[in-house]
Amino acid sequence: MKDERSRVCPVEHSRVLDNGVRAWLQNPRRVLAPHIGEGMTALDLGCGPGFFTLEMARLVGPSGWVIACDVQQGMLNKVREKIHGTAFEARVVPHLCRGNAIGVTEPVDFALAFYVVHEIPDQAALFTELARILKPEGRLLVVEPSFHVSAAAFEKSLALASEAGFVTRQESKGLLSRTALLTRRPEAFRLRQQWG
Template sequence: MAGIVDALANMAVTGLGALLGWNITLRAQNHLQPSPFPWQFADLLEHPWRVQALDPGQTLDLYGLAAGMTVLDLGCGSGLFTRTAAHMVGESGYVHAVDLQAAMLARAKRSLEEAGVLDRVALHHCGAYDLPLEDDEMDLAILVSTFGEIPDKLAALNELRRVLKPGARLGVTDELYNPAFTLPGTVRRLAEEAGFRLLAKANLAIGYHQVYINAK
């Protein structure tokens, strides 16, 4: 029995070490060349531990999402927050989900179909610098663990200001275990440089939330 316990313990340590090494490698790569979270690890985005620690409904409530809004989910990934946003905006609202990775969008589409809300979501395979949206169209834009993955962050923020209505909100959340984690002070500095004004913030055990208003 002792031998089995020791073997299991060694396996756990080995697995933890491999995960830690993978995370460190991704962090280093993202520091040098920001890039999206790999679609091959999309299951991690839907892990119950993550969903519990970063509850989508609570997060979107903090951002000020309400029924009837038009919402942009930039870097939607597997669609975790897109699905919740689609439920919350209701039949009179609409969600635009954007991601650079076609495989992520395909997964998001499947999950939206299963949730019965695909009819109120548009999926866009594109980046953050040239969004296929009209000026002053969005009531809210959200970036959940996405900001650090964008190489030219100021260009993305300027594009978000373009599509957001005057007085509309921008919600930014990041998680400490995200390989592209960005310090909250960096986000605030760049957001204010782009013309956003900080409206609210909250710290989490695993990261932080920030809510900005489009001051144009």
């Protein structure tokens, strides 16, 4: 069994996640603009050094919120450094996840899980918690690295998401990524309302 440090992308490697080449290949605005509007609350799960966090903050605008969460305090420190003294400081809430739990109670309109699901050992618990956090009409965008995550492993993750109450709306494979856009299954929400 891998320990936490070997399972997650270390803070010392954060340049790999935050550079101009990546901004060209995986332009945050292109990835996020179809899903985020002004005033939304958005969750950046496993935000790392904040490659997507700042664009999320731009898109939600002054009336919205971004919860940037990561299991490594070092990654959250990098996000804090980036937003320090900017207008984004007031809209980005860094949140330290503990163990396998996200630990966010605020309902969110949109959640991004970019290159993080494969780092989380209990994916069933992850998707169950995400189904609880996401608003009924909310969207979850899951993107996994195709150079680490096989087609079969990705389908297994989506099957666990389905068991947790998600429906896959779109699925695609790009140069470096496998992507799925998920929404909550309406009956899962209704049953939860009815039975608690």
